[in-house]
Amino acid sequence: MADTGAVWTHERLRARHAATGRLYDEVLRVEALSAGIYTLAAGAADAQAPHREDEVYVVLAGTAAVEIEGNREPVSTGSLVYVPKGVQHRFVDITEDLEVLVVFAPPETT
Numbered sequence: 001m002a003d004t005g006a007v008w009t010h011e012r013l014r015a016r017h018a019a020t021g022r023l024y025d026e027v028l029r030v031e032a033l034s035a036g037i038y039t040l041a042a043g044a045a046d047a048q049a050p051h052r053e054d055e056v057y058v059v060l061a062g063t064a065a066v067e068i069e070g071n072r073e074p075v076s077t078g079s080l081v082y083v084p085k086g087v088q089h090r091f092v093d094i095t096e097d098l099e100v101l102v103v104f105a106p107p108e109t110t
Helices: 010-020
Strands: 024-029 034-040 054-068 071-076 080-083 089-105
Touching: 010 024, 010 034, 034 054, 071 089
Parallel strands: none
Antiparallel strands: 024 034, 034 089, 054 071, 054 080, 054 089
């Protein structure tokens, strides 16, 4: 999909994601990792379960908290979150629509 490198603007990612109508839209998959956009509306419940891959989240927009194995930390635009594989986690207390870039390493399989 991106053997020689690729660039996606935030606007392009938003438009592509909006067109899918899904909470998560994968935009990149290579041998070492995969990445996509994940969105949750204000007040929504995040129903994700632990993954078999390490994850990095970059909050592109919104305000919430992330709960990782029972510990809560506030997140907002610009926040970076790391979650090791197999660890229970979710976004909670979403007070402003949340838009997150998610990177899985290795590529997501769950």
